[in-house]
Amino acid sequence: MGFKNKFTGVIITLTLLISVLSSLYLFDFSSMAAPGTVTVVIDPGHGGNDGTNLGAVYNGYMEKELTLKVANAMKSELEKYDGVTVYMTRTSDHFLSLEDRAKYAKEVGADFVFSIHFNASSEHNFYGSEVWCSSVGDYYKKGYEFGLLEQNELSALGLYQKGVKTKVGTKGDYYGVIRQCVARGIPCDIIEHCYLDHGYDLQHLNSKDFTTALGISDATAVAKYFKLKSKDGKTDFSKLTYTTVKKPSGVVFHDTTDPDTCSIQVLAYDSASRNALIELTAKDKQSPIIYFSYSHDGGNTFCPLGMWDRTKDTQSFNIKIPSGKSSANIVVRAYNNYELFKDSNGVAIETR
Numbered sequence: 001m002g003f004k005n006k007f008t009g010v011i012i013t014l015t016l017l018i019s020v021l022s023s024l025y026l027f028d029f030s031s032m033a034a035p036g037t038v039t040v041v042i043d044p045g046h047g048g049n050d051g052t053n054l055g056a057v058y059n060g061y062m063e064k065e066l067t068l069k070v071a072n073a074m075k076s077e078l079e080k081y082d083g084v085t086v087y088m089t090r091t092s093d094h095f096l097s098l099e100d101r102a103k104y105a106k107e108v109g110a111d112f113v114f115s116i117h118f119n120a121s122s123e124h125n126f127y128g129s130e131v132w133c134s135s136v137g138d139y140y141k142k143g144y145e146f147g148l149l150e151q152n153e154l155s156a157l158g159l160y161q162k163g164v165k166t167k168v169g170t171k172g173d174y175y176g177v178i179r180q181c182v183a184r185g186i187p188c189d190i191i192e193h194c195y196l197d198h199g200y201d202l203q204h205l206n207s208k209d210f211t212t213a214l215g216i217s218d219a220t221a222v223a224k225y226f227k228l229k230s231k232d233g234k235t236d237f238s239k240l241t242y243t244t245v246k247k248p249s250g251v252v253f254h255d256t257t258d259p260d261t262c263s264i265q266v267l268a269y270d271s272a273s274r275n276a277l278i279e280l281t282a283k284d285k286q287s288p289i290i291y292f293s294y295s296h297d298g299g300n301t302f303c304p305l306g307m308w309d310r311t312k313d314t315q316s317f318n319i320k321i322p323s324g325k326s327s328a329n330i331v332v333r334a335y336n337n338y339e340l341f342k343d344s345n346g347v348a349i350e351t352r
Contacts, residue, residue, distance in 0.1 A: 037083035037084070038083060038084045038085070038111050038112075038226045038228070039084075039085045039087070039108060039109050039110050039111050040078065040084055040085070040086050040087070040110065040111065040112055040114065040222060040226075041086075041087045041088070041089060041104070041105040041108065041110040041112070041113045041114070042071045042074055042075055042078075042086065042087070042088045042089070042113075042114050042116065043071075043088070043089040043090075043101050043105075043113055043114065043115040043116060043177065044064075044067040044068040044070070044071035044088065044089065044090055044116050045063065045064070045067045045115055045116055045117040045118075045177075045190075046063055046064035046067060046117075047064045047067075047068070047090050047092075047093055047094055047095055047096060048064070048093065048094055048095030048096075049093055049094075050095065052095075053095055055067070055117070055118065056118055056119065056120035056196045056197070057196075058120055058196040058197040059196060059197065059202055061118070061196045061205065063117065063118045063196065064093065065093075066118050066196075066211060067116040067117060067118065068090070068091075068092075068093070069211040069212075069215070070116050070193065070211050070214045070215045070218065071088055071116050071215065072088075072091075072215065073211060073212040073214070073215025073216060073219075074114075074116070074214075074215035074216070074218040074219045074222075075088060075215075075219075076215070077215060077216045077219035077220070078219040078222055078223065080230050080231055080232070081223050081228040081229065081230050081231065081235075082228065082229050082230070082231050083226075083228055083229070084222075084223075084226065084228055087104075087105075087108050087110070089101045089104050089105070098176035098177045098180050099176075099180050101113075101115075101177055101180070102177065102180035102181045102183070102184050102186070102188075103180075103184070105181060105184070105186050105188075106184040106185075106186065110181075110186050111186075111187075111226075112142070112146070112186070112187050112188070112189075112222075112225075113177070113181050113186055113187070113188040113189075114188075114189055114191060114218065114222065115177045115178075115188060115189065115190045115191065116191055116193070116218070117190055117191060117192050117193070118192065118193055118194060118195070118196055119192045119193075119194065119195045119196070120195055120196050120197045121195065121197065121198075121339075124197045124198065125198070125304065125305055126162075126195060126198065126291075126305065126339060127160055127194070127195050127198040127200040127201045127305070128159060128160035128161060128162045128194065128195070128200075128201070128290075129151065129154045129155075129159045129160070129161055129162060129191075129192060129193055129194055130161075130162035130163060130164075130165060130192045130337070131143075131146075131147035131150050131151065131163075131164045131165070131189055131190065131191055131192070132164075132165055132166070132167060132175055132178065132189065132190040132192070133146075133147055133164060133165070133166060133178070133187075133188075133189050133190075134166065134173050134178050134182050134187065134188065135166035135167070135168050135172075135173055135251050135252045135253065135254075136172070136173070136182065136248070136251055136252070137247060137248065138187070138247055139178075139182050139187045139188075140166065140245075140247070140248055140252050141244075141245055141246070141247045141248075142187040143164075143178075143187050143188070143189045144164050144245050145225065145242065145243065145244055145245055146187075146189055146221065146222075146225045147164030147189055148164060148242070148243050149221040149224050149225050149242055150164075150189070150191060150217075150218065150221040151163075151164065152221075153217035153218070153220050153221045154193065154214075154217055156217070157204065157210075157213055157214070157217060158204055159193070159194055159201065159204060160200070160307060162290055162337050163287075163288060163290070163337040165254060165337065165338070166252045166253070166254050167254045168251060168253050168254055174254075175190055177190065178190065191218060193214050223235070223237055224237045224240055224242065225242075227239075227240055254338060255284075255286040255287040255336060255337075255338045255340065256338075256340075257286065257340065258336075258340045258341060258342040259282055259283065259284040259287075259289060259334050259335075259336050259340070259341065259342040260283050260284050260285055260342075261281060261282060261283040261284075261313075261342075262280070262281075262282045262332065262333070262334040262342040262343060262344045263280075263281050263344050263345055264278055264279065264280050264281075264330065264331075264332050264344045264345060264347055265278075265279050265347065266278060266279075266330070266347050266349060267279050267316060269349055269351075271351065273320070274320055274321045274322075274323065274351060275318045275319070275320050275321075276318065276319045276320075276321060276328075276330065276349055277316060277317075277318055278294070278316065278317055278318070278319055278330060278332065278347075279314060279315070279316045280292060280314065280315055280316070280317070280332050280334070280344065281313055281314045282308070282313065282334035282342075283313050284336045286336070287336035287337050287338055287340075288310045288336065288337050289308045289310065289334050289335065289336055289337075290307070290308055290310065290335060290336065290337045291305040291306065291307065291308055291334070291335040292305070292306050292308050292332060292333065292334050292335070293305050293306065293332070293333045293335075294319055294330060294331070294332045294333070295329075295330070295331045295332075295333070296319070296321060296322060296325070296328045296329070296330065297328070297329060298329035298331055298346055299331040299333075299343055299346070302333060305335070308334070321349065321351050325351055326350070326351060327348060327349060327350050327351055328348070328349045328351055329346050329347070329348050329349075330346065330347045330348075330349060331343055331344055331345075331346045332344040
């Protein structure tokens with residue numbers, strides 16, 4: 001057979017092979033965009049219609065649906081930048097294991113995986129955003145640095161920030177998607193955007209196009225992290241400087257202890273208005289104090305969580321004593337950003 005016939009035979013063989021592979025859905029040619037300088041994988045958390053992987057479900061919202069909406073908005077916004085190729089682990093409502101998500105990221109050559117989530121708590125009293133990163137090496141450094149950028153973007157939307165955190169389990173990183181990605185050499189952060197079971201966050205989530213705003217904020221944080229330029233030339237992060245952290249020599253363990261200090265004193269009490277001015281000192285060497293709450297009845301019941309000014313160890317606030325009580329026993333509770341708390345000393349006030 002001559003060279004021309006051999007060449008023709010090779011072309012025919014390749015054409016047939018591609019056709020067969022396509023029919024078997026081994027390749028998704030629509031998603032195989034020309035690779036950019038950076039490859040990002042967006043992972044919409046949860047998914048599936050068997051009723052077992054819905055995520056949080058509260059107040060008419062389903063986490064698996066919200067994560068896909070935010071991920072789509074994030075992808076659309078991020079693709080406005082040069083030098084980045086964006087993939088999603090899922091584009092419809094179907095189940096994917098955490099391992100499958102990480103495997104997919106490895107197959108497409110991901111430089112970073114961003115796992116999109118929403119939150120809820122058994123107590124239904126927490127609110128705000130938090131970012132989880134790996135606890136080891138460069139994965140911690142990269143994840144923490146991105147997390148700080150992400151916090152800034154979400155804070156600009158009015159969401160309270162709970163911090164960038166690690167959590168360690170018996171197998172390494174506690175969260176499976178982070179652990180599976182790290183095992184394949186890929187940094188991964190989980191972005192918990194807000195709580196579906198708390199009114200403070202719901203006021204934002206109920207506003208028009210908020211999921212789109214979340215996706216744009218996520219994409220902006222990614223663009224800042226990788227110092228990208230927009231295709232229209234209007235946005236240029238190439239010279240942006242941001243906070244960096246040192247690569248840890250060992251595992252960065254999460255805080256497992258209550259705050260170190262929580263103490264109060266009554267500075268003043270006005271019997272006419274029944275207002276007590278309370279001074280609270282709260283400290284934690286390992287984690288920031290982020291919430292506080294107070295009780296009139298010695299710690300049996302507490303008010304909703306208030307926001308703590310993290311620039312101060314000591315702050316003052318007013319407590320209005322309910323009418324009908326001849327005395328009150330004030331106790332204040334301080335929470336760190338791992339939701340561990342410590343109760344203060346009790347202070348009795350005669351309200352007659």
